Amino acid sequence: MRSFTNLAALALLPAAAYAATFDVVVGGPGILKYNPEFVTAAQGDVVRFIFKQKNHTATQSTFANPCQPAQGGFDSGFVPVADSVVDGFPVAELTVQNTDPTWVYCKQGNHCQQGMVFAVNPGDRFSAFQSAATGGAASTPPTSSSAAPSGFVTVTATVTVPAPSASASSTSTSTTNDHRVIVGGPGRLFYEPANITAQVGDTVTFEFRQKNHTVTASSFAQPCSPLSQTTTTGEVGFDSGFIPVADNATTFSTWTIRVNDTKPIWAYCRQGNHCTQGMVFSVNAVESGPNNFAAFQAKAKGQTAAGNGAISLGSNNVRGAGIATALVALIAGVLL
Numbered sequence: 001m002r003s004f005t006n007l008a009a010l011a012l013l014p015a016a017a018y019a020a021t022f023d024v025v026v027g028g029p030g031i032l033k034y035n036p037e038f039v040t041a042a043q044g045d046v047v048r049f050i051f052k053q054k055n056h057t058a059t060q061s062t063f064a065n066p067c068q069p070a071q072g073g074f075d076s077g078f079v080p081v082a083d084s085v086v087d088g089f090p091v092a093e094l095t096v097q098n099t100d101p102t103w104v105y106c107k108q109g110n111h112c113q114q115g116m117v118f119a120v121n122p123g124d125r126f127s128a129f130q131s132a133a134t135g136g137a138a139s140t141p142p143t144s145s146s147a148a149p150s151g152f153v154t155v156t157a158t159v160t161v162p163a164p165s166a167s168a169s170s171t172s173t174s175t176t177n178d179h180r181v182i183v184g185g186p187g188r189l190f191y192e193p194a195n196i197t198a199q200v201g202d203t204v205t206f207e208f209r210q211k212n213h214t215v216t217a218s219s220f221a222q223p224c225s226p227l228s229q230t231t232t233t234g235e236v237g238f239d240s241g242f243i244p245v246a247d248n249a250t251t252f253s254t255w256t257i258r259v260n261d262t263k264p265i266w267a268y269c270r271q272g273n274h275c276t277q278g279m280v281f282s283v284n285a286v287e288s289g290p291n292n293f294a295a296f297q298a299k300a301k302g303q304t305a306a307g308n309g310a311i312s313l314g315s316n317n318v319r320g321a322g323i324a325t326a327l328v329a330l331i332a333g334v335l336l
């Protein structure tokens with residue numbers, strides 16, 4: 001587990017039932033940016049920094065000094081991500097404590113001076129903050145009526161609480177959502193929720209709680225065997241690997257997959273007999289057909305555990321490398 005300078009307020013439980021989650025991609029090949037560059041969030045909302053390739057940070061600064069750490073501010077520390085990583089990127093989470101502006105920068109090399117800055121609730125001051133970072137005149141903040149300068153990223157990734165209105169669902173087609181799934185916990189041999197519906201492009205973030213579980217792709221036909229061993233079409237399938245969590249743990253690692261298509265995704269925990277006890281998970285199971293989640297789980301319970309704990313990783317399988325870097329950075333910060 002990474003250590004952070006400010007562990008004042010860990011938001012561990014998804015009290016976030018009604019809170020929004022904002023995914024912010026940090027870096028990536030040839031990209032010195034946070035995407036989006038700012039978000040407008042409410043108290044209790046969660047900002048997830050998803051660290052992509054290279055070696056960046058999410059470090060709190062101030063409007064006056066964009067490229068200097070704020071005293072007592074939060075800091076993810078450097079999160080190096082190898083070029084070979086394709087999934088399971090490390091994530092640092094920030095729970096928004098209030099609606100005041102929070103200023104963030106990357107403290108790697110001259111990234112900040114190149115404009116790699118981010119803000120929560122900047123109002124209309126983001127471009128002034130960014131130009132102060134790049135050495136431009138900070139001057140007076142522009143008024144909100146001024147046109148957005150080029151390179152200004154508008155808040156397209158805003159994830160709002162699903163509203164029961166038709167207009168809300170039509171706007172959600174252009175955004176992606178992250179679905180949070182709790183894995184295990186004291187006396188809990190299940191994923192919660194165990195079956196979800198997701199759009200292509202959405203992510204599913206598994207938060208590993210107590211004991212020692214996995215989330216491993218399987219198939220409807222063989223719920224308790226890794227997809228890599230049962231596939232007839234050469235799919236490798238994802239596998240988080242075992243993620244042991246101490247009984248006294250108070251911070252939890254997360255591991256994320258992306259929903260690439262509309263096909264159902266089937267998965268299980270390959271620890272001991274967890275699968276045959278019903279510890280299975282699905283995305284986009286067709287509830288109206290025979291291959292629904294309940295049928296999948298029933299099949300798992302009727303199956304004898306096969307080769308649990310001994311998944312064989314093919315030579316073209318990079319999951320092992322991905323898993324090593326998938327352990328998550330949890331930031332908690334009190335926003336100033």
Ligand SMILES: *[C@@H]1O[C@H](CO)[C@@H](O)[C@H](O)[C@H]1NC(C)=O
Pocket residue numbers: 055078080108109
């Ligand atoms: C990440 O960057 C920091 C600061 O430049 C450096 O100390 C660290 O060695 C880098 N890590 C990797 C794996 O490149």
Ligand SMILES: *[C@@H]1O[C@H](CO)[C@@H](O)[C@H](O)[C@H]1NC(C)=O
Pocket residue numbers: 086087237238257258259260265
């Ligand atoms: C989506 O595609 C990526 C890249 O090919 C892969 O690593 C990931 O496992 C896929 N997601 C699922 C749910 O299979």
Ligand SMILES: *[C@@H]1O[C@H](CO)[C@@H](O)[C@H](O)[C@H]1NC(C)=O
Pocket residue numbers: 212242244271272309
């Ligand atoms: C987690 O479970 C795996 C498989 O049973 C085992 O190899 C590993 O040692 C366990 N880790 C811990 C820390 O208990």
Ligand SMILES: *[C@@H]1O[C@H](CO)[C@@H](O)[C@H](O)[C@H]1NC(C)=O
Pocket residue numbers: 246248249250
């Ligand atoms: C959890 O327990 C272990 C072993 O008993 C101990 O070393 C560790 O410091 C404890 N961690 C916390 C966060 O209390």
Ligand SMILES: *[C@@H]1O[C@H](CO)[C@@H](O)[C@H](O)[C@H]1NC(C)=O
Pocket residue numbers: 195196197285287292293294295
């Ligand atoms: C999950 O599975 C249960 C039982 O099959 C079903 O009633 C429910 O509609 C499913 N939920 C989703 C989101 O698919």
